[in-house]
Structure formats: structure tokens, C-alpha cells
Amino acid sequence: MTAVSVDVLRRAEGRVLDLAVELLETATRVDGVRPVSEEAELRLRHGGPDDGRDLVLGQEGRAAAYARLDRDGDGWQAEFVVHPELRRRGLGTVLAERLEDLAGDAPLAVWAHGELPGSTELATSRGWTPTRTLLQMRMPLAGVDPDPRPQLPDDVVVRPFRPGIDEAAWLRVNGRAFAHHPEQGGWTAHDVALREAEPWFDPAGFLLAWRTAPDGTETLLGSHWTKVHPAGEVADEPVGEIYVLGVDPDAQGLRLGRALTDLGLAHLRSRGLTDVLLYVEQDNATAVRLYEGSGFTRFAVDVQWHRAAPRS
Template sequence: MITWSWRDRLEGDDAVEVAALLAESVDYDAEAGFSTARPDAPASGAVHHLVVTMPPAGSRGSAELDRLPDVRVVAYLRLDRDGATAQAELVVRPAFRSRGIGTLLLEQLALAPDGWASMPGLVTLEGWSHGAHPAADRMRSRFGGVVEHAVFKTLRPLGGSRPFVAPVAAIRESAAPEAVTELVPGHRAAMAPGELATLGLVRTVIALEEGEGSALLGWDPGGAGEQVATLTVLPGEGGSRTALRELTVQALLVLQGAGVRMVQAYVDALDDVAVSVARELEFVHDQSDLRYRLALG
């Protein structure tokens, strides 16, 4: 049904068709915010591209498959390997999903001599699923993977008929650095473009005059009233719950004063204090992003 081959780089028809597959997937997954892949993204190690193809319509072995779009590339896997561990980003073309292609691919890679065995020393795959894609969890269960980390995406309205009210505390404001710190390392790697665009709005860093931690705030000053702002609260070393809550409160006041009406914030799901503060301040859970780990062999 499918064939596949590794590439050290994407060129020619492969590059064109993989780009088309990713563009189609991004558009299809825009509302759900599911993960994507970026062939040319910065890498921590050696990058390998796996191009998954299917025969032309009429020679696929079943009438059902023959009715699907007549395209050659049906899936793409980007592997960023650093020693024994590799970060994996897998995208299946939308029309070909829920047909076992991802499962079949991993089965073949596990058994074939030119699969994982062709990369001596590779023992672990890691990868994010943004939006908790159901296929990702099915494959985790099928191949014995584990959920290693999780990040909650939360939303909170501001202003309007129910403005956020709290005492103003002394804070320090500064311009955000070009390289923005991640809440959980690797979380942004396969994030959907829409989510990245919101995070790219970061413009200001605030910190309490008295208290640990900092908060990254981003909004479009010229945006319409329905715009979504971004907030990332970074607790300091040994920071207290009180300081974390106060920092979040002051961040909300700054955003509300700037005219923002909706705030999007990511929360480390393994940080009980951060989760508790988010709930107390009426942030509502929108989606869960999960980091999976799969031991090979």
C-alpha cells in the first residue's frame, strides 16, 4: 500500500510535494490547532526526512484507495536526531488519515533493515501532539509509548461587562528579548502556524518589584477587539504561590489596560501550583498538548 525512503535533504519533486502536503494539512487542521512539521526548521542534530508514497490511483490494490486523491506523497516524517534520541514530526495528508498509514509506517520502520535499524544507536523517539490528536494516542497505545509531559492551553476573557478587578502592584516592564524562553523545552517545535503567530506577538516582559519570576506578554496594539493576546508566566526559582498569583494578576491588568479582550496562556500541566493559580484566576482549559516518548526495539 505504501512505500517510503529516507532523504538527507528534500529536493525536486519531493520538496514540492511535501510542501503541498504540509500546506494542505495546516489549512485542514487550523481550527483544531494540530501539530505540523517544518522541514527547514533549526535542528539540534542531524535531520532525516522520510517521504511516504502511494502508487497512482488505479493501482493501489483496492477500490477504496483508488477513490482517494491521485497524489504520490501521502505522509512525511521529519527526524531531528541528537545522539540516542530523535525528535519526530509526522504528518499524514488529510484525505489519507484514519486508514492505518501511520501505524503501518511505524510497523515497517520497526522491522525493515532500512528503518530504525539503519540508524545505529538510536533508542528513543520523542514528539509533541498539539491538541491531543486521537491518532497520536492510538499509536502510543499500539507501540507502547508513554506520555512524558503535558502543557495546558488556557483562555481567559478580559474587559467587557465583567472587567478583571484587582489591586495594582509595583512592577518593572522591559522589552521582550528576541529569543523567547519556552515554558517547556521543545513545546513549540511542531506547533500550528496560528498558535505560533499568537506567541510571536510577545513584546513586553514584566516582573514584580518584590517577588520572583517574570511574565511574557504579547498583543497587537493595532488589532481589533477580538484579538487574542499571549501570556506566559515563568515562575522564578523557589517562587511562592503568592508571587506566581500576583505576577499573573498584574499581567492581566496590563493586558486589559491595553484593550485586550481575550488572553491565551500555556500552563505546565505538571506544575500543580501553576495549574491551581490558573484555575483560581478563571483561566479555562482549551486543549492539552502532550509530549510522547517511544523506546525503539
């Protein structure tokens, strides 16, 4: 293989950005899984934290490989993809070496989406070890109750999200519900705004459970944010997703999680969708059993690999 170079950019723009996005779309179509997370793609298209970087390897007039590198506590987190037509040529190794150089002495975690054979081979060849496994689970919507009527406390009502009004309340509850989650618990108003601007955003499928006090004040207790993936993104047909489902710890015991789940699934079915997906940590055995008992089955696996120390 001839020598190749990797452009390390504060932010990909113009033609470089277009080529990187085209690479992600091509890899999604060929592999059947998204090559990077939604968060990484949003940061590619809209920019991210000041210390984050886009890495682009150009070859043959296209983006041959792309990576997103961001700070993660005391270390770094990355995701990358090689063009399907240019794999097995050492380009993944070039990108991995560049990521390790940029991480320096700090820990480096790299996500491999879909657990493709080439990703596993590359990671193990560099001495990386798997530290997290994220399951994608799917379920048909045919058996979902199209008109659930969950029994809620008399002072609790579920209604759709109101853009420009409900963001602060949702962020507060999301932070409490996912206080120990490495990604979800740290969302900001900017993260929500980016998603509100996405073509898939639909406030009618973003359901919030509110409690009304005797004086009329309302407190958000939990929510179910659903999403619809367009045809060609995760399947040939559109697919729904349990995108974010969270209940304030102080509201546990009210069965709001079950109620919000049923209402969200009914909404997705009303959109004419046939399947729904969700993501869950493999080591969350309680949640996995719950979803399996509800009819979800394992569909795909994302693995996070970890390099604790620089290679000698």
C-alpha cells in the same frame, strides 16, 4: 494500500516545503489544533540542528503526511501529522515505522497534539506509553483589570522588551527560571531571533521587570512574553497567549509573577482580544490549581508517547 515511501530530508525546501506547510495549515483548520509545536514548525520553515530531519510522505500531488525528528538528549523526539483527507489508510503507521527505524535502539518520544482518537489508537497499537501530558487552558479576558497597578518594590520597574538590547539578559533569566524544563530552559539567541522575525512578535507585549541598583546598573528579575495568535490559527478570532512567564529564582517572594501576569493580560485585553490561552504540564498540580483559581479552564490536551526500546 499501495506501497508508499517517505522522503527523509536534512531540510525541506522549495515545493516540498510549501506542500508540508500547506499540510500543517490544513490540519490546523480541520482539527482545531496545531498538529506540530511552534518549535517543530519553525525548524521546518527555517532549518534546525544538523542531526534533525524532515520526513515527508507525498501522495496525490500533496504532502500526505509530515514528521519532524530531532535529537533529545540520548534519544529522539518527533511530531507528525497525516492529511485529514487521507487518514485511516495506514499512512500514520508508515510514518511511525520510519521514525522507529531512524531512532534505532535509542528512546523515541512522539507528541500527539489535541489527543485525537487516531493518534491514541496508533500509539497504543505500537506499544507506546504516555509519559507527559500538556494542558492547554483558556480564559475570557472580559474580567481582566484593564489598568492594573501592581505594587512593586521602589527599585523595580516594568518596561517593554528592547530588540537588540535585552536578549542576553532575558536568556540568562529564562535559563534560570526554567532550568529543569525539558524544552524552555535550553533556548538560545537563535531561538529568540527566529521568534523576533515572526509576524506575531510585538515587543510592546513582551514585559520585563528590572531592578535598578544605587549605582544605576540594572538587573532583570523576570518577564512576561505575550503572544497573539491570528484568526484561524487556534480559533476563528485572534487569541492571546501567556507565552513565556518566568521569574529569576533569586527574585521569588516579590510577587513579580502576579504583577507581570496582570500587566500582560491587560495588554492583551487592550488589543481587543476576548480570550487568552496558556500551556502547563498536567502533573504541575500547584500551577494548574493556580490557573483554575484565576479563571482558566482546560481546553485541549497534548500527550507525549514514549517507545523505550525498538520493536522486535
